Amino acid sequence: MDSTVKLEEMLLMADQDIKDGYYESGVKLLEEILSIEPRFGKAYNHLGWLYYNKFKDFEKAENYFKLALEHLPEYVAIYYNYAILLSTLKRFDELEKILEKALTFQAVDKATIANEYGIMHEQLGNFEEAIKHYKECASKTFYQDTQDLAIEAIERCKKKLSL
Numbered sequence: 307m308d309s310t311v312k313l314e315e316m317l318l319m320a321d322q323d324i325k326d327g328y329y330e331s332g333v334k335l336l337e338e339i340l341s342i343e344p345r346f347g348k349a350y351n352h353l354g355w356l357y358y359n360k361f362k363d364f365e366k367a368e369n370y371f372k373l374a375l376e377h378l379p380e381y382v383a384i385y386y387n388y389a390i391l392l393s394t395l396k397r398f399d400e401l402e403k404i405l406e407k408a409l410t411f412q413a414v415d416k417a418t419i420a421n422e423y424g425i426m427h428e429q430l431g432n433f434e435e436a437i438k439h440y441k442e443c444a445s446k447t448f449y450q451d452t453q454d455l456a457i458e459a460i461e462r463c464k465k466k467l468s469l
Contacts, residue, residue: 313339313346320352329360347378355387358394367391382414389422398426417447417456424459433463 320335333356339349354370357363371388374381385408392401405422408414424439437460444456 309343313343313349317346317348317352320349324352324356324360329356332356345377347374347376347381347384350374350377351381351384351387354384354391358387358391364391364395380411382408382411385411385414386418386422389419393422393425393429396429398430401426417443417449417452420446421452421456421459424456428459428463428466433467437463 316335316339320332320339323329323332323335333353336349336353336356339346350370351374354367354374356367357370358367361367368388368391371384371391374384375388378384385404389401389404389408392398392404401422405419405426408419409416420439420442424436424443427433427436427439440456440459440463444453444460447453447456
């Protein structure tokens, strides 16, 4: 069996453990993957996601996202995950660079990136700019839930503008 296939299978097992709430088991599998292949960027991305979302260790999460970008810069999931972390930390200059880089990839979900721009501008108090990005998100998505959330965000920003 090809080693890349084995690593991908291990990644799927780790992903399932994480979905099932077995975070420690997922981490162990991801660390095992990296002990076999230290350049396996997807494993770093998964660890970054775990440390951000489940363990709330933002420093470790960021380190893992940076390693993921170093080893697999074309893996668009990293950009979504790292963008959310940078938004949470209100590091908007870095966030903007990550979003700009993400837009260079054909496979990136432009609606997701537009939403992240909208969130960033809303946090900065640039409500008109946020509305522009939320409208872009709503128009580019194929998912009703995403469109509904973007429309709610537009209405929220309009209310903030009127204050």
